[in-house]
Amino acid sequence: MESGLDDKVIIVEGTSDKRKVLSVLKEDIEVICTNGTISLSRLDELVDELYNKDVYILVDADESGEKLRKQFKRELPEASHLYIDKMYREVATAPAYHIATVLLSANIDVNMEFVEQRMS
Template sequence: MNEPILIVEGITDKKHIKKMLAQPLEIICTYGTLGLERLDELIYEYDLDHRNVYILVDEDYSGYRLREQFREELPHAVHLYTSKTYREVAATPEPELARMLAGYRFRIKPVYMM
């Protein structure tokens, strides 16, 4: 498989994660739920059928709906979860999010691993 890719809902989530990473990683935003046509475009555009795909979305209704869409279309994707306490990826404290990402072998800058 090609380089891994992380799928998040919004640009704030992307920025929150990107600053912690000590590795290049392509992060794409869905900007909420996707129509089937747009999902198919993403799969084709990023060759998601042949990549290690990670999904990290908010713990809310739109996040659940998005996960279901990806489970259907990309059954090989790995779903990452933030704590239901924080509900949103962007609201998750950096050390907690960093530990979770490190647990999936993403390289994290040491300053975030306290």
């Protein structure tokens, strides 16, 4: 594996969240779905898999998303937490320009057309 490019991972809740994130990414980044909840055994596997990678947590701004975020803060304290605006509630339903802006703020390369949409 090349160092640098493939060392980033974004963790989201569902497949629709994953599709939304992938649609704005310019960088080749692995996006992992937890499917809403995550068992302790799966979480332990993930912690091992993600060792030495830049991990970003992007979950919904709702109760289940916050519960998942707390789990990751405990088990993966070095992960970076990205937040969507509470008015959008879900990653999947947030506008692409908003997701792009959130990812860009974490120095993740996005298709700038999404950011420019917001400016025009």
